[in-house]
Amino acid sequence: MTDRPILNVWGAEHQYGDRKVLRGVDLTVHPGEIYALLGPNGAGKSTLVGAICGRFKLTGGEVALDGQDPFVTASARARLGLVPQEIALYGHMTVRENLEVFGRLSGVMRCDLAPAVASAMQLTRTADREHVPVRHLSGGYRRRVNIAAAILHRPQLLILDEPTVGVDIDAREALDTVIRNLRDTGVAVLIVTHDLDQAGALADRVGFLREGRKVLEGVPRRLIEQAFGQEMEILVQMHLEPDMDGESILAAEGLERRKGNLWARLDLDGYNAAAQLDRRLRGLGLIPREIRVRAPSLQNLFSLVADWSRAA
Ligand SMILES: Nc1ncnc2c1ncn2[C@@H]1O[C@H](COP(=O)(O)OP(=O)(O)OP(=O)(O)O)[C@@H](O)[C@H]1O
Ligand SMILES: [Mg+2]
Incomplete structure (x- = not known):
């Protein structure tokens, strides 16, 4: 940089x-x-x-x-090159044909086109599909060709x-x-x-x-680090969808629902707290399928920023 x-x-x-x-x-x-x-x-x-x-x-x-x-x-x-969210490629044309068209559209000179296409395919790892019509490509390949189309003019x-x-x-x-x-x-x-x-x-x-x-x-x-210091995130994956009582027990443990049956909270004493939590939940008949302890992520930061806005 x-x-x-x-x-x-x-x-x-x-x-x-x-x-x-x-x-x-x-x-x-x-x-x-x-x-x-x-x-x-x-x-x-x-x-x-x-x-x-x-x-x-x-x-x-x-x-x-x-x-x-x-x-x-x-x-x-x-x-600048913009990679749009939608795949903007011609399905019936091959990868190479698409890139040649997009190269011309983005102003690449005819004499520079072949090396530009080769380098874009190499950078996006799509060269092994150069003669395949785009409609036959997997979603992941299409996304990469979409990027290739945006970088032809370097x-x-x-x-x-x-x-x-x-x-x-x-x-x-x-x-x-x-x-x-x-x-x-x-x-x-x-x-x-x-x-x-x-x-x-x-x-x-x-x-x-x-x-x-x-x-x-x-x-x-x-x-x-600034937001959470030494805190760790404890993730609890439940076996079964908890009923209302189960939900209030999890909430009383400070856990918040993430997605589906996954619950989470932060704790300074990560591994010990996770072990105690496991014991208490089992004692109450709530059996976790998995408990994980990991360093907080951007997800935690994002929730924190969202909470500021709720508090504001
Ligand atoms: N052309 C437009 N005319 C009027 N309002 C618009 C127009 N484009 C966007 N908005 C409004 O401006 C606000 C910001 O939109 P924008 O698309 O920039 O948000 P975003 O952060 O990209 O959201 P998302 O994550 O949903 O893509 C929204 O409330 C949206 O409804
Ligand atoms: Mg948007």
């Missing part, structure tokens, strides 16, 4: 009608850095991305891509809006590897995601947007 940002956003404000969607957001992303923009639905993430792509003029503040305003200057827009900033919606774990890991490889070639990556596991695994820095404001930003590990 270098010191000079490729992307600068100063005091971004935007409103639709009289509705304020961005209320003064600053953002920098550096070459060779992966920045994950997080936040609940409606926080303003896609609006910010739209402004960075120069799709509209902000009602306040400024965006600069390598010093130039992408709304005004086409050469600034050419410095952008300095790559933006991905929700790249892992509907992607299974293996495909996601392959996608993460591709994103890391790009970062390691010096590309700046801005990724908008609801997938906190992915953000935690990938991001050099994260920013939380809430109601049009950036409320927290930093290196994931450090933010987690």
Whole structure:
């Protein structure tokens, strides 16, 4: 990562009608850095991305891509590649044919096209499918070809809006590897995601947007340390869906429902507390299928930030 940002956003404000969607957001992303923009639905993430792509003029503040305003200057827009959430490829055409079309569309000169396509396929690990029609590819491959299509003109900033919606774990890991490889070639990556596991695994820095404001930003590990210190997260997976009594017992133990039958809480005395919890629950006839103790994650941080907003 270098010191000079490729992307600068100063005091971004935007409103639709009289509705304020961005209320003064600053953002920098550096070459060779992966920045994950997080936040609940409606926080303003896609609006910010739209402004960075120069799709509209902000009602306040400024965006600069390598010093130039992408709304005004086409050469600034050419410095970025956008990977849309939907797969934007021609199903009947092969991977190579798609990339040739997208290369031409993004302004790659004819004489540069073959090496650009080869390098995009290599970076996204799709070369082994170059002659396969896109409609025959698995979802994970399609996502990677979608990325390949966005990097043919060698952008300095790559933006991905929700790249892992509907992607299974293996495909996601392959996608993460591709994103890391790009970062390691010096590309700046801005990724908008609801997938906190992915953000935690990938991001050099994260920013939380809430109601049009950036409320927290930093290196994931450090933010987690600052927020939770030595606390550990205890995860309790129940065998059976607890009934109302069971739920109130779990709640009285300080556990909150995560998803499905998974309950969680934080504790300074992680492993001991987990053992005692297991004993107490069994004593009350609630049999955990599994209890895990692990360091807190971005998920915990996200819940914490959401609680601030409820308290506010
Ligand atoms: N073109 C538009 N006209 C009017 N309101 C809009 C428009 N686009 C977005 N909004 C509103 O602006 C707010 C922010 O939307 P935005 O899409 O930026 O949020 P987001 O953080 O990307 O959310 P999500 O996680 O759901 O994608 C929302 O309340 C949305 O309804
Ligand atoms: Mg969005």
